[in-house]
Amino acid sequence: MDEGKVSRRDRSLWWIAGVVVIAYALFPVAWIVSVSFKTPSDLGSNRFLPTTWVWENYENILAGGAQDLFLSALRNSVGISLLATFISVVLATFAAYAIARLDFPGKRVILTTALAVAIFPVISIVTPLFNLWRNIGLYDTWPGLIIPYLSLTLPISIWTLSAFFRQIPWELEQAAQVDGATTWQAFRKVIVPLATPGVFTTAILSFFIAWNDFVYGISLTSTEAARPVPAALAFFTGASQFVDPAGAIAAAAVVVTIPVVVLVLLFQRRIVSGLTQGAVKG
Amino acid sequence: MADITLKNITKQYGDGYRAVRDVNLDIADGEFVILVGPSGCGKSTLLRMIVGLEDITSGDMLIGGERVNEKAPRDRNLSMVFQNYALYPHLTVYENIAFPLRLAKFGDAEVDRRVHQASELLELDEHLQRKPANLSGGQRQRVAMGRAIVRQAQAFLFDEPLSNLDAKLRGQMRAEISRLQKRLGITTVYVTHDQIEAMTLGDRVAVLRKGELQQVATPRDLYTSPVNLFVAGFIGSPPMNFIPATVSDGELHTPFGEWRLPESRRPDLGGHDIVLLGARPESFEDSSVVPDTIREHGVVFDANVDVIEWLGNEQYAYVPYEAPEDIRAQLADLERELDSEAMRTQLVVSLDATSRIPEGTTAELWLDLRKIHVLDPATGRNLSVAAADAAGSDGAAGSEGAGATSDASAPEPSPAADENPSP
Ligand SMILES: Nc1ncnc2c1ncn2[C@@H]1O[C@H](COP(=O)(O)OP(=O)(O)OP(=O)(O)O)[C@@H](O)[C@H]1O
Numbered sequence: 246m247d248e249g250k251v252s253r254r255d256r257s258l259w260w261i262a263g264v265v266v267i268a269y270a271l272f273p274v275a276w277i278v279s280v281s282f283k284t285p286s287d288l289g290s291n292r293f294l295p296t297t298w299v300w301e302n303y304e305n306i307l308a309g310g311a312q313d314l315f316l317s318a319l320r321n322s323v324g325i326s327l328l329a330t331f332i333s334v335v336l337a338t339f340a341a342y343a344i345a346r347l348d349f350p351g352k353r354v355i356l357t358t359a360l361a362v363a364i365f366p367v368i369s370i371v372t373p374l375f376n377l378w379r380n381i382g383l384y385d386t387w388p389g390l391i392i393p394y395l396s397l398t399l400p401i402s403i404w405t406l407s408a409f410f411r412q413i414p415w416e417l418e419q420a421a422q423v424d425g426a427t428t429w430q431a432f433r434k435v436i437v438p439l440a441t442p443g444v445f446t447t448a449i450l451s452f453f454i455a456w457n458d459f460v461y462g463i464s465l466t467s468t469e470a471a472r473p474v475p476a477a478l479a480f481f482t483g484a485s486q487f488v489d490p491a492g493a494i495a496a497a498a499v500v501v502t503i504p505v506v507v508l509v510l511l512f513q514r515r516i517v518s519g520l521t522q523g524a525v526k527g
Numbered sequence: 528m529a530d531i532t533l534k535n536i537t538k539q540y541g542d543g544y545r546a547v548r549d550v551n552l553d554i555a556d557g558e559f560v561i562l563v564g565p566s567g568c569g570k571s572t573l574l575r576m577i578v579g580l581e582d583i584t585s586g587d588m589l590i591g592g593e594r595v596n597e598k599a600p601r602d603r604n605l606s607m608v609f610q611n612y613a614l615y616p617h618l619t620v621y622e623n624i625a626f627p628l629r630l631a632k633f634g635d636a637e638v639d640r641r642v643h644q645a646s647e648l649l650e651l652d653e654h655l656q657r658k659p660a661n662l663s664g665g666q667r668q669r670v671a672m673g674r675a676i677v678r679q680a681q682a683f684l685f686d687e688p689l690s691n692l693d694a695k696l697r698g699q700m701r702a703e704i705s706r707l708q709k710r711l712g713i714t715t716v717y718v719t720h721d722q723i724e725a726m727t728l729g730d731r732v733a734v735l736r737k738g739e740l741q742q743v744a745t746p747r748d749l750y751t752s753p754v755n756l757f758v759a760g761f762i763g764s765p766p767m768n769f770i771p772a773t774v775s776d777g778e779l780h781t782p783f784g785e786w787r788l789p790e791s792r793r794p795d796l797g798g799h800d801i802v803l804l805g806a807r808p809e810s811f812e813d814s815s816v817v818p819d820t821i822r823e824h825g826v827v828f829d830a831n832v833d834v835i836e837w838l839g840n841e842q843y844a845y846v847p848y849e850a851p852e853d854i855r856a857q858l859a860d861l862e863r864e865l866d867s868e869a870m871r872t873q874l875v876v877s878l879d880a881t882s883r884i885p886e887g888t889t890a891e892l893w894l895d896l897r898k899i900h901v902l903d904p905a906t907g908r909n910l911s912v913a914a915a916d917a918a919g920s921d922g923a924a925g926s927e928g929a930g931a932t933s934d935a936s937a938p939e940p941s942p943a944a945d946e947n948p949s950p
């Protein structure tokens with residue numbers, strides 16, 4: 246960035262705009278965090294910050310009454326999302342490689358179909374899927390969620406990955422071969438390092454999609470066997486049935502946000518755009 | 528190190544386009560051969576076939592006497608600088624240069640020694656730890672060069688390696704490549720657009736046009752005895768002038784008067800009504816500065832000097848003239864194909880720097896008829912050069928016999944004139 250060319254006034258305007266956007270986007274998060282530290286009696290106090298900060302809600306979901314519900318949901322969410330991500334990235338890598346490298350009939354059909362699937366409203370296939378899953382025994386199982394998640398993650402994975410693969414300078418593979426590499430060595434030493442950031446980016450996107458899903462999660466599960474966190478939140482109760490569960494829900498929401506944040510921080514350096522710069526002239 | 532032989536090499540791409548047609552070329556061990564031609568004539572394709580990145584549709588490719596058509600690039604042991612560099616963006620300059628060595632499983636010490644040797648030669652020492660993305664075009668080009676020279680390959684293949692450098696660096700690198708090649712004595716095939724590179728670097732120059740080899744000869748032979756209109760127009764800058772002339776019993780009627788060629792430059796013109804006379808800019812002179820001793824070898828004519836460009840060491844005069852419509856169309860076609868400076872129906876004439884012809888006047892010019900080429904506008908053949916060739920071999924037949932036809936203009940018999948022994 247060429248900061249030098251931006252005048253001071255422009256810069257302060259950018260700062261103000263940035264702060265406004267961040268405040269607008271992060272306010273709900275801050276509010277959730279705040280609620281998660283409130284006592285049940287504090288919930289109606291109409292104040293942003295808790296009067297007394299307590300860990301009660303976290304104890305409740307991790308060790309107390311809501312423990313069973315939350316921890317099993319967490320396990321389901323992590324397992325299902327990781328599996329769906331893994332499968333979709335592997336499939337999408339193959340598909341995108343073929344789309345980027347090969348000329349075959351039906352290439353456009355695949356891309357258009359992927360797009361069509363991606364814009365198909367989820368809600369309209371939930372009901373038929375519900376009936377089908379009940380009949381064939383996939384209802385309330387992990388595969389019962391992984392399969393519909395693939396329908397969400399695959400199209401976007403194929404699109405991002407094939408766009409990414411297309412900009413890899415494939416002459417590099419040839420350059421490596423001239424330099425004495427076998428086909429496999431050229432692929433492993435040159436193409437794989439260049440493709441990795443794209444694959445990581447896609448994996449993270451897929452994971453988020455699966456992790457954040459609510460509609461499938463609530464419709465296609467009925468017990469702790471497969472219910473993911475976003476769906477499980479709705480089943481929280483307070484310490485007694487007369488207690489508002491909002492505090493526990495907020496605490497759970499905070500807990501499930503943490504892996505997302507950690508993932509982004511962890512792989513931030515992996516998601517480097519423009520890594521292929523400098524390979525060829527112009 | 529090895530010699531490279533191309534026998535009837537043809538390349539047809541998947542879409543049916545024949546990019547290289549029946550090319551025969553012998554490259555001796557240690558020889559420096561330049562491939563030139565207009566954009567899209569198949570230079571890169573030919574190079575990629577030699578290195579093994581492109582399948583050979585038909586013909587034989589021999590390296591060191593061994594047929595390599597089916598060999599993978601890595602088994603041919605050639606090194607190449609790609610037209611677009613093809614550097615590995617995820618590796619540092621050091622690792623880019625070391626890449627072929629690492630594949631060949633050299634020890635770390637040896638790798639280090641060789642990389643530093645190459646980087647010192649190419650003045651890349653201070654950039655070794657940087658990534659290609661952060662380098663300038665010229666630096667990238669030198670990294671690509673380093674990667675090519677770092678290992679002992681059988682031959683170097685360069686695809687326009689200097690095209691992205693500024694004039695000064697290009698000059699330096701040209702000298703560097705020349706020195707390097709002489710020192711290492713490695714067979715080199717070098718593709719270029721650049722006239723100066725073509726003329727100065729190579730032992731021999733091969734001119735390609737639309738996938739067909741036109742002529743393979745030393746730079747000097749190419750300049751003095753081009754086999755056809757294409758080569759004549761392609762080599763030299765400013766390009767050769769082509770003056771239309773009608774033939775009638777030995778006399779040539781040109782827009783500038785009646786000319787009679789000297790015995791040595793007079794091919795058999797029987798059967799030709801119209802010919803093109805090719806004359807290089809430097810074959811002309813201001814008639815007032817021509818010494819009397821050579822004046823008789825040329826003709827003097829009046830010319831309407833339109834524009835003068837004074838360059839210090841010489842000056843160029845532009846002389847427009849009228850030409851028949853069909854000739855004009857043919858010259859325009861040629862010009863388009865050569866991608867050259869305007870060759871309209873005007874002469875570009877190089878004059879002595881002391882000449883004082885004013886712009887926009889009619890002046891007396893002298894043309895050295897001993898250096899004239901007579902070209903057939905229909906086939907493009909250079910009749911002056913082809914005169915000694917028996918009929919039957921066409922333009923691609925190389926420069927054999929070139930030395931025999933041209934007397935004063937080709938002082939050295941070509942050592943490379945044994946090109947393409949007919950099969
Ligand atoms: N993969 C391909 N498929 C079909 N035709 C091709 C392919 N690659 C090149 N060609 C054609 O072959 C011809 C020669 O291409 P080539 O790249 O060898 O030209 P070049 O002489 O290197 O040109 P330049 O000086 O512009 O680099 C061109 O007309 C081009 O259109």
Ligand SMILES: [Mg+2]
Binds near residue numbers: 571572686
């Ligand atoms: Mg090329």
